[in-house]
Amino acid sequence: MTGISVEATERGAWTVLSVHGPINSYTFNELQEKTTLHAGRVDMAVDLSGVSSMTSAGIGVLLAAIEDAETAGKRFYVIAPSEVARLAIESTGFAERFPTLPSIKELPV
Amino acid sequence: MPLIAPPSRRKTPHEPTAAERTARSRVRLYPCAAIFDEYDGFIRSLGFLRGRESAMLIVAGDEVLDNLITHGEISAAGVCVLVRRRRSGLTLAFFVDSHREFGEFARSVGDHAGARPRFDQREGRWHGLGLTMCGNIASSVSYRPGDLVDRVFLGFDG
Numbered sequence: 227m228t229g230i231s232v233e234a235t236e237r238g239a240w241t242v243l244s245v246h247g248p249i250n251s252y253t254f255n256e257l258q259e260k261t262t263l264h265a266g267r268v269d270m271a272v273d274l275s276g277v278s279s280m281t282s283a284g285i286g287v288l289l290a291a292i293e294d295a296e297t298a299g300k301r302f303y304v305i306a307p308s309e310v311a312r313l314a315i316e317s318t319g320f321a322e323r324f325p326t327l328p329s330i331k332e333l334p335v
Numbered sequence: 336m337p338l339i340a341p342p343s344r345r346k347t348p349h350e351p352t353a354a355e356r357t358a359r360s361r362v363r364l365y366p367c368a369a370i371f372d373e374y375d376g377f378i379r380s381l382g383f384l385r386g387r388e389s390a391m392l393i394v395a396g397d398e399v400l401d402n403l404i405t406h407g408e409i410s411a412a413g414v415c416v417l418v419r420r421r422r423s424g425l426t427l428a429f430f431v432d433s434h435r436e437f438g439e440f441a442r443s444v445g446d447h448a449g450a451r452p453r454f455d456q457r458e459g460r461w462h463g464l465g466l467t468m469c470g471n472i473a474s475s476v477s478y479r480p481g482d483l484v485d486r487v488f489l490g491f492d493g
Binding site: 281 | 375401467471
């Protein structure tokens, strides 16, 4: 899978972006477009369970979305990151900046 | 000499074989959108990696590739990737045709060693984030520019 797919769905008060594929300098624009559309406007969660790899290009997009959400007083969660996505987040040294839930079912009402 | 090794010397199912201890594999990748899939597939195909090692090599290696691509440092000749296991640990190495920007980058890494990543509001992007990620995953990272070939070496403790 060379590209990524980013599917947006509504789940109660939340907009959930489900990402599948590798996030890197070739593909991050698609994620950035979707997060820019929603971040800071609605409560947003990004499901990373289908992410096969993630570079700092993807980390940067998530950090920007988190900052937009915080600035606007909206909620933001990373959901069920795959092993490589979790390792990429941990490797930044500031994983605490990424509010994470193990499952989409754990999203608060 | 006893025919049966004492319990402390017997191999467990998880103990690497002699071949696994010194295994190595290489691949050449070319600059295109599929390069990350090809690299990740190569890493996942290596039978001598254990536990989280595949994930570590994928995250750190993708980061190196992303930087080489972003700065236009992979020529049509591609990039050679080598993974080697020794008793002391794993080495992940990248070899690319020499590029002026790589030398400048390698020198700047030394100048900014230990610096935290920072967000450039004007450019709208992070600086040093990939370096930090590689540095936190690998036990050693070195960038070695050359007249013909530039090299990146990442070491992972065994």
